[in-house]
Every structure is written in structure tokens, then in C-alpha cells.
Amino acid sequence: MTKVSSSIDSGKNRRRDFTVPVLLGPCVIYLAIFAIFPLIYSLRLSLTDLTADAGSGHWVGLRNYKNLVTDPDFWNAAKNSVVVVVSSVTCQLVLGTALAMFFNMRLKGSWIVRGILVLPMLINPTVVGVMWRALLNPDWGIVNYALQRIGISPVGWLGTIEMAMKTMILVDIWQWTPFVFIIVYARLQALPQDVFESVKVDGAGTWRTFRSVTLPLLAPALVFAGVFRAVDAFRSFDLVYGLTYGGPARTTTTLSFFAFQNGFQFQNYGYAAAVAYLMLIALVIGTSALLRVINLRANEAR
Amino acid sequence: MSSSVLGMSLKARRIFGRTLSYVVLVCLGIVGIAPFVYLAILSTKRRIDILSQVPPKLTFDWAVVKDTYQEVLKDQGMQSFVWNSVLVVGTATMISLLIGTPAAYAFSRLRFRGSSRLAETILSMRFMPPITVAIPLFLMVKFFGFQDSYIGLILPYVAFSLPVVVWITIGFFDEIPSEIDDSAMVDGCSRYQVLWKVLLPIIRPGLVTAALFGAIFIWNEFLVALYIVDSREHQTISLGAATLVSAQRPIDWNIAAAVGVVAVIPILLMSLIIQRYIVRGLTAGAIK
Numbered sequence: 164m165t166k167v168s169s170s171i172d173s174g175k176n177r178r179r180d181f182t183v184p185v186l187l188g189p190c191v192i193y194l195a196i197f198a199i200f201p202l203i204y205s206l207r208l209s210l211t212d213l214t215a216d217a218g219s220g221h222w223v224g225l226r227n228y229k230n231l232v233t234d235p236d237f238w239n240a241a242k243n244s245v246v247v248v249v250s251s252v253t254c255q256l257v258l259g260t261a262l263a264m265f266f267n268m269r270l271k272g273s274w275i276v277r278g279i280l281v282l283p284m285l286i287n288p289t290v291v292g293v294m295w296r297a298l299l300n301p302d303w304g305i306v307n308y309a310l311q312r313i314g315i316s317p318v319g320w321l322g323t324i325e326m327a328m329k330t331m332i333l334v335d336i337w338q339w340t341p342f343v344f345i346i347v348y349a350r351l352q353a354l355p356q357d358v359f360e361s362v363k364v365d366g367a368g369t370w371r372t373f374r375s376v377t378l379p380l381l382a383p384a385l386v387f388a389g390v391f392r393a394v395d396a397f398r399s400f401d402l403v404y405g406l407t408y409g410g411p412a413r414t415t416t417t418l419s420f421f422a423f424q425n426g427f428q429f430q431n432y433g434y435a436a437a438v439a440y441l442m443l444i445a446l447v448i449g450t451s452a453l454l455r456v457i458n459l460r461a462n463e464a465r
Numbered sequence: 466m467s468s469s470v471l472g473m474s475l476k477a478r479r480i481f482g483r484t485l486s487y488v489v490l491v492c493l494g495i496v497g498i499a500p501f502v503y504l505a506i507l508s509t510k511r512r513i514d515i516l517s518q519v520p521p522k523l524t525f526d527w528a529v530v531k532d533t534y535q536e537v538l539k540d541q542g543m544q545s546f547v548w549n550s551v552l553v554v555g556t557a558t559m560i561s562l563l564i565g566t567p568a569a570y571a572f573s574r575l576r577f578r579g580s581s582r583l584a585e586t587i588l589s590m591r592f593m594p595p596i597t598v599a600i601p602l603f604l605m606v607k608f609f610g611f612q613d614s615y616i617g618l619i620l621p622y623v624a625f626s627l628p629v630v631v632w633i634t635i636g637f638f639d640e641i642p643s644e645i646d647d648s649a650m651v652d653g654c655s656r657y658q659v660l661w662k663v664l665l666p667i668i669r670p671g672l673v674t675a676a677l678f679g680a681i682f683i684w685n686e687f688l689v690a691l692y693i694v695d696s697r698e699h700q701t702i703s704l705g706a707a708t709l710v711s712a713q714r715p716i717d718w719n720i721a722a723a724v725g726v727v728a729v730i731p732i733l734l735m736s737l738i739i740q741r742y743i744v745r746g747l748t749a750g751a752i753k
């Protein structure tokens with residue numbers, strides 16, 4: 164951790180000043196104990212064969228990691244995680260931006276709909292899961308019923324290997340598109356209106372205006388929302404827990420759910436910790452690489 | 466320029482566009498709310514009716530409703546889970562505010578070595594996968610003897626909500642011109658008095674926003690709770706709901722639906738209160 168040194172407060176005398184340590188101390192110490200230490204502890208665990216029943220666990224070096232690399236279930240989970248993160252975040256960015264543009268028309272009563280749309284992302288994903296399991300139930304769910312009424316044959320949403328992953332992504336889109344929408348909309352509201360007016364005077368069409376003026380101005384908000392959502396989609400496991408429990412045939416088992424199963428269901432702490440640690444590393448590398456690429460692009464555009 | 470598209474006059478076209486926009490708006494509202502309504506309807510049906518009435522009829526038998534909710538709230542313990550959640554999340558959020566606000570103030574106002582580095586480290590903890598720390602936290606809590614207790618949940622939850630609280634409050638402090646601090650200090654206030662007497666009253670909306678978002682962040686947590694809590698006595702609502710409606714095993718749908726409704730209602734009430742703050746809370750850090 165970075166050491167908190169005495170403050171060089173503006174224009175104050177040279178006397179040692181404890182303001183910064185006093186203000187920051189509790190927060191930093193707390194997080195050191197309950198966030199940093201567990202992270203280090205987790206790394207240590209990943210190098211042992213600790214299970215729920217076997218005492219302290221023996222040091223096994225990199226064995227857990229070696230086993231992981233040859234575990235097809237791990238690679239399956241890794242692939243699923245990539246699919247979930249990439250496809251759901253992409254869809255959410257596109258739909259969220261479309262929603263923001265739509266709400267920018269400021270129709271009467273749109274604030275009510277905005278209030279409704281915020282609701283899903285506040286709800287526990289397990290409950291979201293159970294809700295959609297009811298809606299999509301193959302025997303009595305209302306969605307298949309409605310589809311049948313308009314002449315579409317029923318879909319095996321969650322029960323079939325081909326559809327389960329797509330369905331999970333759809334539910335994630337339902338829950339989290341409003342997040343992107345709120346972020347992009349807020350940015351849209353903060354933009355200077357005269358830019359749009361001057362473009363309008365120049366006679367640019369709606370689509371042209373959007374492509375060449377609005378979208379670049381929205382870019383920072385899109386990057387923020389995209390990274391935020393990608394990280395959350397990658398690290399969360401509760402939607403899987405509530406919606407599919409990883410099935411059928413492990414087609415919806417993501418990395419975090421794989422780690423959860425190893426740690427909780429099979430009580431294989433060491434192995435679970437190794438998965439979790441690889442996730443952490445992927446997260447750090449992934450986000451910093453992503454931010455760098457986006458930064459480069461932004462600089463090139465100038 | 467042609468004044469008509471698809472054979473419509475400009476005025477007719479405008480009216481058509483308006484109408485279409487409102488249709489889209491209403492559809493969006495339905496997509497957002499319908500799943501909740503459906504769940505609520507299912508919770509009023511008997512087990513057998515859910516399977517046989519497709520789509521469910523909109524007639525209610527209040528005796529059935531009473532029975533189902535009685536079972537969920539009392540026998541399955543959802544009532545005490547709600548109380549446990551309020552207690553655990555409330556306490557953890559208060560502690561987070563108490564130690565997070567001074568930290569946010571320091572990051573916003575004071576210059577010191579490693580300031581931005583430290584702030585980034587703290588904020589990045591918001592993104593820590595719970596799965597990475599769940600087992601170590603469980604072992605720590607067990608070591609301290611707080612397993613299966615409120616304290617055992619509050620300790621890790623403070624750590625989870627702190628980054629959120631610090632993140633949001635920094636934004637609110639940054640909005641207040643530092644001349645206010647300066648003039649208060651000229652008048653003889655110490656740094657702490659400035660924070661306590663001058664700034665805290667000004668950023669009260671910020672504190673509310675931070676508290677709400679910190680609270681929601683941990684309200685929905687159940688992985689750590691899954692490890693730490695053994696008895697039903699200390700289960701939180703998200704843990705209770707998760708164990709009652711897990712996709713792992715078949716469930717009674719009327720009960721599951723009622724569990725869902727009970728879990729949603731507190732959030733629903735909260736979302737009505739936070740409408741004013743929600744945009745600020747979500748966009749914290751997005752717009753500088």
C-alpha cells in the first residue's frame with residue numbers, strides 16, 4: 164500500500180501535520196484488513212490443497228494452476244465468460260445508446276418509464292433469475308404462450324443447450340441496458356446544445372449528425388459504461404445461480420460460477436482460489452489493456 | 466423539397482411520428498414492468514393453478530394469497546430475513562459513511578504524496594470479484610469467532626460498500642468550491658471543524674446518495690453470506706431468497722414467486738425514494 168506521509172498543506176507551517184493520517188487512517192486500515200489481506204490470503208490459498216474438512220491445507224505450489232490449465236471444464240467456463248461479457252456488453256451499449264437518443268426527445272411522461280427501467284438493475288440477480296425462469300417456463304410460462312398465440316412455435320429457452328446461453332445474455336440485457344442508458348443519457352444532457360444546432364444549420368441529416376457529432380461526444384460515457392458493465396458481468400455469478408445453475412450440460416457455467424461451484428459446492432478451497440486468482444489477473448490485464456486501446460484510439464482520432 | 470413522405474402531409478407525418486414514439490415508450494415501460502407484475506400475479510395463485518391456468522386469470526382468492534404469504538413470511542422466515550438485512554446493511558452502511566466520508570474529504574481537498582494512487586486503489590476495490598475474497602473472509606471471520614453472527618456479516622460488508630461510498634462522496638466534495646473551506650479556516654475553524662460543521666451539511670444529498678448506493682451494493686450480496694451464515698436465524702434477505710429459489714432444485718412456484726415479491730418490495734420502496742438521487746449515484750465518476 165502507498166504510505167500516507169505528512170501533508171504538505173498549502174501555506175501551513177512546517178510543523179508535522181496529522182490531518183491526512185487522521186482522515187484517511189480508518190478507511191485505509193479497514194480496507195487493508197478486510198480487502199487487501201483477503202486478496203493476499205486468497206493467493207496463498209490457491210497454492211494449497213485446502214478443502215473444507217482438511218485442516219490447514221498443505222502447500223502444493225503451482226499444482227492447482229497446473230491442474231486448471233488441463234481442466235476442460237475450466238476452459239469451457241473461460242469461453243463462456245468471454246461470450247457473456249462480449250455479447251451482452253455490446254448489445255447493452257447499442258441498445259442503451261438508442262434508448263438515450265429516444266428519451267432525448269423528452270416525450271411527456273417519459274420520466275415514469277425511466278423510473279420503471281431503473282428498477283431491474285436494483286434487484287437481486289437471483290430474484291431476476293427466478294422471475295425469468297417463470298416467464299420462460301416451457302410448460303406454463305407466459306412468453307411461450309404469447310409466442311404460440313402469434314404463431315411461433317415454443318422455444319426451449321433455458322432447457323436446451325443451443326438456447327440457454329442466449330437466454331441468459333438476453334436476461335442480462337434486460338437487467339442492465341438501463342444502466343448504459345442512464346449513463347449515456349446523463350452525458351447527452353450535459354452536452355452543449357449549440358453544437359447540434361450549428362450542425363443542423365449546416366444541413367446534415369439525422370444519421371450523419373449522430374455518426375459524426377453525437378457519437379464521438381458520447382464516447383467517454385460509452386467507455387465508462389462499457390468497462391463498468393464488462394467488469395461486473397465478468398465477476399458476477401448470481402444471475403447464473405438464479406437462472407440456470409450453470410446448466411444444461413455446463414453451457415452457462417461462467418468462470419465465476421465455476422469458482423463458486425468448486426469453492427462452495429465441492430468445498431475445494433484451494434482450487435477455487437486458483438480460479439478466482441486467474442480471474443483477478445484477467446480482470447486487471449483486461450481492463451488496463453482495454454483502457455489503453457481506447458485511449459490510443461481517442462488520441463488517433465484527434 | 467417534397468413536403469410528403471409515404472403520401473402524407475408534413476403535419477400528418479409529425480402526428481404519426483409522435484404517436485409511434487408514444488407506442489414505443491409504452492412498450493418500453495411494459496417490458497420493464499411486466500416481469501414484476503407477472504411474478505406478483507403468480508404469487509397469488511395456488512400451486513396447481515400456476516400449472517393449469519395459462520395465462521393466469523386475473524381473479525384473486527384472498528384466502529390463498531393470505532396462506533401463501535403467511536407461509537413465506539412466517540414459516541420460511543422471510544420476515545426475519547428482511548429485518549436481518551435492514552440491521553446488517555444499515556449498520557454496515559453507517560460505518561462506511563463514518564470512515565469513508567473523511568477519507569473522501571482528504572482525497573478531494575488535501576495534497577499529499579500518493580494521493581491519486583491511493584484513491585485509485587480504493588476505488589478499484591469496487592470491482593473486486595466477490596469470489597476472490599469470499600473464502601478468505603470466511604476463514605478470517607471464523608478465526609475471530611464471528612461465524613454465523615451479525616458482526617460476521619457487517620465486517621466484510623463495510624469493506625464492500627466503502628469504495629462505493631468514497632467514490633460517490635469524492636464527487637460531491639469536488640463540486641464545492643474550496644474557497645468555502647478557506648474562509649471558514651480564516652474564521653478559525655480547524656480542518657475537522659470545516660468538514661463537520663460546514664461541509665457535511667452542504668453535501669447531505671451526497672451522503673444520502675452514497676448511503677443508498679453503498680446499501681444497495683451489499684443488500685444484494687449473498688456469496689459471502691452463504692459462507693458465513695449457517696443458521697436461518699441470521700440469514701439476510703438475499704441469502705434467504707437465494708436458498709429458497711435456487712435454480713439447483715425444483716421449487717414450488719407460488720412460494721418462489723411470493724419470495725421474489727417480498728424480496729423486491731423493499732427495493733421498490735427504496736427506488737421511489739431515490740429517484741432524485743439515482744442518476745447522480747449511477748453516474749458517479751462518469752462525468753467530470
